[in-house]
Structure formats: C-alpha cells, structure tokens
Amino acid sequence: METLFITELKPFLDAVAEQMALYVPIKSGEHYTYSKYDLSGTIAIEFNEVRVCTPVKEFLFPMCELAAVFPKPVEVGQVEPFAVFGLKDCDLRSIDILDKVFAENEFEDQFYINRRENMFIISTDCTQVGESCFCNLFGGQGFSESGFDLNVSKTNNGFIIETGSQKGKNFIEKHSELFADVPDALLAERSENRTQIRSRLEQNNVELQFNAPVREIVQSCQDSAVYDAEAKNCVECQACTRVCPTCHCFYLYDTRSKDYFAKMKMWDSCIRLSYAAVAGGANPHKILGDRLKHRFMHKFVYFLDRYGLDMCVGCGRCIDACAGGIDIKDVLKKLSEEHRNKDQDWDKEQAKLVK
Ligand code: SF4
Ligand code: SF4
Structure with a gap:
C-alpha cells in the first residue's frame, strides 16, 4: 500500500x-x-x-x-x-x-x-x-x-x-x-x-460486552418472549430491512405486456406478512414476533453458519430508521441477559446434582 x-x-x-x-x-x-x-x-x-x-x-x-x-x-x-x-x-x-x-x-x-x-x-x-x-x-x-x-x-x-x-x-x-x-x-x-x-x-x-458470542446468545434464546414484546412496537414499515446494507432478500415479480412477459427483481423484507407464505396458504411466520426472530436468526446464526460471517456490520441504520423505536442493540442486550440467567440456572442444577 x-x-x-x-x-x-x-x-x-x-x-x-x-x-x-x-x-x-x-x-x-x-x-x-x-x-x-x-x-x-x-x-x-x-x-x-x-x-x-x-x-x-x-x-x-x-x-x-x-x-x-x-x-x-x-x-x-x-x-x-x-x-x-x-x-x-x-x-x-x-x-x-x-x-x-x-x-x-x-x-x-x-x-x-x-x-x-x-x-x-x-x-x-x-x-x-x-x-x-x-x-x-x-x-x-x-x-x-x-x-x-x-x-x-x-x-x-x-x-x-x-x-x-x-x-x-x-x-x-x-x-x-x-x-x-x-x-x-x-x-x-x-x-x-x-x-x-x-x-x-x-x-x-x-x-x-457480552459473556458469550452473539451467535450462541441468539441461538439459545429462541424461546425468548423478547421478540413478541418488541413486536408490539413494530408497525411493519420494513424500513429496517430496506436501510440495512446486508439484507439482500428479493422476490421475482411477473408482469406482461402485449408482446412479452417480464420478471422484475425487487427487494423483499422478512418483516412482510406474506414473506414466508407458500402455495396453499401455509405461513410459518404468521406472527410478527416470529418474523422479528427470524431476522435475528438469519443475521447471527444461519448466515454465519453458511458463510462464516455475521450478517450485521453494526452500522446502526436500522436503529435510526425504526418507526417503532426498536433498537437491535437493546434486543441483543436483553437476549444476553436471558442467556446469562439460563447459564446460572444450569450451573445451579449441576451443583444440586453433584450434592
Ligand atoms: S446494524 Fe446490522 S441489522 Fe441494523 S442496519 Fe446495520 S447491518 Fe443491518
Ligand atoms: S423499522 Fe421498526 S417498525 Fe419498521 S418493520 Fe422494522 S422493526 Fe418494525
């Protein structure tokens, strides 16, 4: 250089x-x-x-x-x-x-x-x-x-x-x-x-400064009530995924004119109700809290497992853009707290067994 x-x-x-x-x-x-x-x-x-x-x-x-x-x-x-x-x-x-x-x-x-x-x-x-x-x-x-x-x-x-x-x-x-x-x-x-x-x-x-890697915290707190609680403030505007520099989901939209058919590639958002809907009407993410959880799981677990990188760069854009005041840092802090409590409960259980 x-x-x-x-x-x-x-x-x-x-x-x-x-x-x-x-x-x-x-x-x-x-x-x-x-x-x-x-x-x-x-x-x-x-x-x-x-x-x-x-x-x-x-x-x-x-x-x-x-x-x-x-x-x-x-x-x-x-x-x-x-x-x-x-x-x-x-x-x-x-x-x-x-x-x-x-x-x-x-x-x-x-x-x-x-x-x-x-x-x-x-x-x-x-x-x-x-x-x-x-x-x-x-x-x-x-x-x-x-x-x-x-x-x-x-x-x-x-x-x-x-x-x-x-x-x-x-x-x-x-x-x-x-x-x-x-x-x-x-x-x-x-x-x-x-x-x-x-x-x-x-x-x-x-x-x-968490006591465990973010992946472990998010993965182990999938049963957390935090996501449903945060979802109460979410207005489903999808701003968080639009401004996020790493969110990359898209869908193909079919359109036609007299002479041709065309497929448009458009940004998608996992916050959208019909994001995970499939033919026949089934939708594993009907509940908004589940959609917020999926966003965290994708960023900190699935993407990391597949590509070896966290899918968040900590830019904070989703925090600035959120109409509901949802702050990814706060959510991670709450999850980390739950993870710490789970660890302590586990230690107590182990101590009882040893006695
Ligand atoms: S802080 Fe992470 S999740 Fe939020 S916009 Fe930036 S990269 Fe995306
Ligand atoms: S920006 Fe906030 S209010 Fe809008 S969809 Fe994302 S989490 Fe919900």
Whole structure:
C-alpha cells in the first residue's frame, strides 16, 4: 500500500469525476445521503464524519430491476465505471457480505458482478462515532485496511490517500501531479485519530460486552418472549430491512405486456406478512414476533453458519430508521441477559446434582 498527500479534496474529486460518474455524500438534515458529483461545483464537498444513512447495496443491487424477459432474453447490459466517495469500514464489510451471496459460491448474479467490477471504491476514515454505531461488536473500527481502491483520511492539514488495489494505483499514477509525499507528522496524527475513534466506539458500546458470542446468545434464546414484546412496537414499515446494507432478500415479480412477459427483481423484507407464505396458504411466520426472530436468526446464526460471517456490520441504520423505536442493540442486550440467567440456572442444577 502506498500513502500520498493532498491538501484539498476538490482537485482530487474533479479528477475522479472526469474519468467516471462519481457519487458523493451530501448533508440532508442531520444525516448524509449520496448525490452525483457535479463538476461545475454546485454541490458542496462534504467529508462525511460518519456513514451515510442509505445503504451501499443501492449501487450494486437496486431496489427494482428487470431480470428476465420472454420470448427475447434480457441482455446483461454494459455497466459504465462509477465511483463512490465516503464509504466507511462498515460499508466495505457489507459489500463482503453481498459478495458472498451474489458473486461467490454456486450462484453468481451477473447483474451484481457487472456493477461490482465497475465500482471504484473511495473509502474514508470515520471522524465521529454516530449515536447508533456499534461496529466494534462485529470487528469494525472506524477505518478500513482493505476492500477499497483508495482510502482517504482527514487530518488538520489535508488528506492522506492510501492505495488498496491495482485500480487505485493506476489512478494515482495517471494523476501523479495531484499528490505529494505524506509528512511523517500527519501519519502520526492519522494513527492517533484512529485510536481515538476506536476507543470512543468501545466507550459508547461498553454495555455490549457480552459473556458469550452473539451467535450462541441468539441461538439459545429462541424461546425468548423478547421478540413478541418488541413486536408490539413494530408497525411493519420494513424500513429496517430496506436501510440495512446486508439484507439482500428479493422476490421475482411477473408482469406482461402485449408482446412479452417480464420478471422484475425487487427487494423483499422478512418483516412482510406474506414473506414466508407458500402455495396453499401455509405461513410459518404468521406472527410478527416470529418474523422479528427470524431476522435475528438469519443475521447471527444461519448466515454465519453458511458463510462464516455475521450478517450485521453494526452500522446502526436500522436503529435510526425504526418507526417503532426498536433498537437491535437493546434486543441483543436483553437476549444476553436471558442467556446469562439460563447459564446460572444450569450451573445451579449441576451443583444440586453433584450434592
Ligand atoms: S441489522 Fe441494523 S446494524 Fe446490522 S447491518 Fe443491518 S442496519 Fe446495520
Ligand atoms: S423499522 Fe421498526 S417498525 Fe419498521 S418493520 Fe422494522 S422493526 Fe418494525
């Protein structure tokens, strides 16, 4: 990895935007969303302190797309290269999860793969910790060490750029006039900033120090009343699964016109009543609490068992978006408490047997 230095973002972002479509964070109320970068300079350049409120999956797996047409097959079209600036460590880890589903193993989604191969990732270090962020529970740390083409770290006197791929190196070589050597003092400042962010994440989430792995807690508390209790506040808006960067369920919707039939691929949500319904009317998840439980089981048990990764990156988006005030951190805390009590009951039973 090579590290270089720039004093301003604009010439750097202009150079990216001259080469390909570039999406950048813009401030929207208290949050950030993405907007297309405008070379004329009408959009204020923001260095987003924390992740944007929309998930990166929107760039790779759109909410709705044409998947198949009959009688003529649908062509998997050419995707033009595009860049996204301001992705955080949690975003990059969510892409790893989507890759497992859509680009690795036995099923390959050519629509996803085309976008993925043409995406130029410019990640940035977190400079704040959001109230709902708890990425440290799942190995996050507020900055990325891999998964990017270029990474940008903000310092008091400019920005450190780090290369993470051949694509990133090629860009730097092509625009070498933009970059200078990094002063050693700024590398030390970056290191200090990263340590501070990591320790703030730990301080903010001190209550999430559980006595067992999350998988074990969720798996052993399937009989918990927590899910039905939380379901009383859920209004089934499905916002939690829409904003989640790792939720990837979709359904195929058939439509037809005079000359052809088409299948649309649309985002689905396990919170939806008919999500698990099958022909004949049977539905194993008629009860909302069971649907919430399924979401936890998928994230922390089934996905981990199949792919070796938790299907949550601790970004906290579902907490911010929930109309019912349901907080995944609180649910995990309650489950952890139940798990601890179960363990203590078990120990007491064992002690009785020994006597
Ligand atoms: S479940 Fe919530 S915290 Fe976890 S990745 Fe999805 S949106 Fe982020
Ligand atoms: S965002 Fe909250 S209220 Fe909406 S479906 Fe998800 S858990 Fe229920």
